[in-house]
Amino acid sequence: MPTKENAVIGSAQQILAQVRKVVVGKDPVLLWVLAAILARGHILLEDVPGVGKTTMALAFSRALDLQYNRVQFTPDVLPSDVTGYSVPDGTGEMRYQTGAVICNLFLADELNRATSRTQSALLEAMEENQVTVDGISHPLPQPFVVIATQNPTGAAGTQLLPDSQMDRFMIRLSLGYPSPKDEAAMVRTRQGTNPLQNLSALMTREELIRLQDTVEQTFLSDSVVSYIITLITATRNNSYILRGASPRATLAVTAMAKAVAQLRGRDYVTPGDVKEVFSHTVAHRLLMSSKAEAQGTSPETVLQEILAAAPAPRLR
Numbered sequence: 001m002p003t004k005e006n007a008v009i010g011s012a013q014q015i016l017a018q019v020r021k022v023v024v025g026k027d028p029v030l031l032w033v034l035a036a037i038l039a040r041g042h043i044l045l046e047d048v049p050g051v052g053k054t055t056m057a058l059a060f061s062r063a064l065d066l067q068y069n070r071v072q073f074t075p076d077v078l079p080s081d082v083t084g085y086s087v088p089d090g091t092g093e094m095r096y097q098t099g100a101v102i103c104n105l106f107l108a109d110e111l112n113r114a115t116s117r118t119q120s121a122l123l124e125a126m127e128e129n130q131v132t133v134d135g136i137s138h139p140l141p142q143p144f145v146v147i148a149t150q151n152p153t154g155a156a157g158t159q160l161l162p163d164s165q166m167d168r169f170m171i172r173l174s175l176g177y178p179s180p181k182d183e184a185a186m187v188r189t190r191q192g193t194n195p196l197q198n199l200s201a202l203m204t205r206e207e208l209i210r211l212q213d214t215v216e217q218t219f220l221s222d223s224v225v226s227y228i229i230t231l232i233t234a235t236r237n238n239s240y241i242l243r244g245a246s247p248r249a250t251l252a253v254t255a256m257a258k259a260v261a262q263l264r265g266r267d268y269v270t271p272g273d274v275k276e277v278f279s280h281t282v283a284h285r286l287l288m289s290s291k292a293e294a295q296g297t298s299p300e301t302v303l304q305e306i307l308a309a310a311p312a313p314r315l316r
Contacts, residue, residue, distance in 0.1 A: 007210075007211060007214060008263065009263060011203060011207075011211060012038075012263055015063050015064065015202055015203075018059070018063040018199055019056070019059045019060060019063055021189075022055055022056070022059040022196055022199065023055060023056045024178065024182045024186050024189070025178050025179055025182030026052070026056070026175055026178075026182075029173050029174075031263065032171060032173055032280060033056070035256060035263055036145075036170050036256065036259070037060070037064070038212055038215045038259040038263075039170060039212075039252075039255035039256050039258065040143070040216075040255065041145070041170025041171065041252060041255060042147070042168060042170055043145070043169065043172075044148050044150065044169040044171070044173070044284065045149045045150070045172075045175065046152060046174055047149070047152070047176065048152065049110075051175045051176065052178075053109075053175060054107060054109060057070075057105065057147045058107075060105065060147075061104070063202050064203065064208055065201035065202075065203065065205060066103075066104035066205065066208075067103045067105070067141065068105045068106075068107070069101070069102075069103040069106055069107070070100075070106075070109055071106075071108060072109045072110065073112075073113050073114035074110075074113055074114065077114050077115075078118060079117055080099065081100060081118075082118065083101060083121050084098045084101075084102065084131065085097050085099070086133055086134045094134065096138060098138075099131065101121075101122065101131060102140060102141065103144075104141055104143055104144055105145050105147065106125075106146050107148075107149075108146060108148035109148075109149050110149055110150060111148040111150050111161065112161055116162060119162065119165055120165065122146065122148075122165065122168075125144075125146070126146055126169075129144055142205070142209060143212060146169075148169070169284065170256060171256065171284075172280065173280065215258050215259050215262050216255075216258065218258035218261050218262055218268060218269060219267060219268040219269065220257075220258070220268070221268070223314075223315065224257075224315075225254075227271055228250060228253055228254060228257075228274055230310050231253075231274070231307065232282075234306045234310060235303070238306065239289065240288060240291060240292040240297055240302045241287070241288060241289060241299075242287045242290075245282050249281065249282050249285050252281050252282075253274065254269075256277040256281050257273040257274045260276055268315075271313055272312075274312075275307055279299075279304065279307075284299075286299045286302075
């Protein structure tokens with residue numbers, strides 16, 4: 001195992017090398033997913049079907065030895081399918097029957113095809129690491145992460161995720177189509193075998209929790225905190241943004257910046273770490289104004305302008 005000083009970056013390199021055996025040519029996305037897991041965040045993948053979102057989630061679950069459950073969301077999936085339900089046990093008492101979310105890594109596949117009621121069944125789990133059924137709360141196993149996929153807005157049979165749910169995802173990513181070279185490599189690695197079958201666990205869940213604790217303890221100076229607050233506040237005072245980033249977004253930027261710092265081999269956060277994570281962490285939480293929509297201005301464009309306008313502090 002890596003020493004204490006390089007535990008995060010050493011383990012990260014091994015994990016990413018393992019996942020790359022299955023997911024070819026998507027190294028930047030894999031790094032972001034791993035950073036979010038280390039930051040105890042949830043991940044939203046927005047993409048067309050068939051580009052490897054499910055395969056990537058399964059690869060991470062195997063490399064990290066996480067109990068994995070998947071639900072293919074459709075309009076007839078019920079909230080109880082996710083959270084569980086109570087059944088009589090023959091003695092007059094009610095027994096809790098676990099739902100699919102009781103696991104370490106929950107893949108919510110095509111989440112935006114489900115009804116709003118079923119989508120909202122995930123809210124308590126994502127925020128409080130528990131589910132409540134018939135007035136009784138049931139804790140989720142740790143570590144716990146949700147990787148949700150959604151088809152692009154406007155695709156057949158989809159509906160928008162509620163704002164409260166979007167705000168609970170730490171980052172939103174897109175895999176995109178592979179390059180011709182990477183797609184050819186994918187075909188070759190699947191001749192007569194499935195590379196997923198060759199993945200092995202690189203650490204226990206307890207070891208992953210210790211890495212998450214290390215990330216959480218990353219040093220954050222007052223000047224960097226002020227920089228984060230300045231950036232978040234700017235989203236609330238911009239004519240292109242109807243509703244800016246929430247305090248939950250502030251915490252998400254902080255947590256992701258800590259994870260990126262550790263993955264860069266540092267135990268302290270720099271303004272550069274904040275800049276690197278800002279757009280991925282905040283863009284999906286914003287509600288753009290009619291002015292922005294009329295001019296075709298994307299959230300990412302506005303966030304880049306905010307970053308350019310806010311002077312970064314110098315660390316001493």
